[in-house]
Amino acid sequence: MERLSVIEDPQERLAALMSRAKKWPTPDASQLTDAHRVLGCQSRVWLVPSLENGACHFLMECDAPMVKGIVALMCELYEGAAPQDVAALEPSLFEDLGFTRQLTPTRLNGLAAVRVKIREFAIQHQTVE
Numbered sequence: 001m002e003r004l005s006v007i008e009d010p011q012e013r014l015a016a017l018m019s020r021a022k023k024w025p026t027p028d029a030s031q032l033t034d035a036h037r038v039l040g041c042q043s044r045v046w047l048v049p050s051l052e053n054g055a056c057h058f059l060m061e062c063d064a065p066m067v068k069g070i071v072a073l074m075c076e077l078y079e080g081a082a083p084q085d086v087a088a089l090e091p092s093l094f095e096d097l098g099f100t101r102q103l104t105p106t107r108l109n110g111l112a113a114v115r116v117k118i119r120e121f122a123i124q125h126q127t128v129e
Contacts, residue, residue: 010101017069024072027059040113042106043067047075047114049121055080056122067107071114078118086122091115 003016027036027048038045043064050057058075062068078086100108 014066017073018065021069021072024075025059026061032061038113038117041110045071045114047117051125054082056083056086067110070111074114083122083125087119087126
């Protein structure tokens with residue numbers, strides 16, 4: 001968030017976000033299935049979560065560059081966190097960075113659908129302490 005917040009122009013900030021998304025790990029073509037598809041997104045979005053050594057990891061793919069940037073940022077936020085933390089932490093960075101003012105209501109609904117899928121995965125993999 002810190003690296004993106006220094007960019008004052010909202011369009012440049014969004015362009016930087018899309019550029020960063022190109023570096024995010026993507027799933028294999030065999031994983032781009034309906035089981036990993038995020039429903040409710042205007043674009044086609046796939047989210048492939050996994051749990052390794054108690055930490056959540058996320059691969060993602062999207063057919064729209066802007067959406068891919070936003071989904072990658074959300075995945076980055078939760079990458080390596082414990083399921084309990086992923087389930088509990090609601091992101092405010094999209095509002096803080098001004099992206100919610102640039103997105104259509106349909107895109108915001110898609111972003112919420114991605115969060116729901118991430119949260120559901122985390123809840124399923126929480127351990128009772």
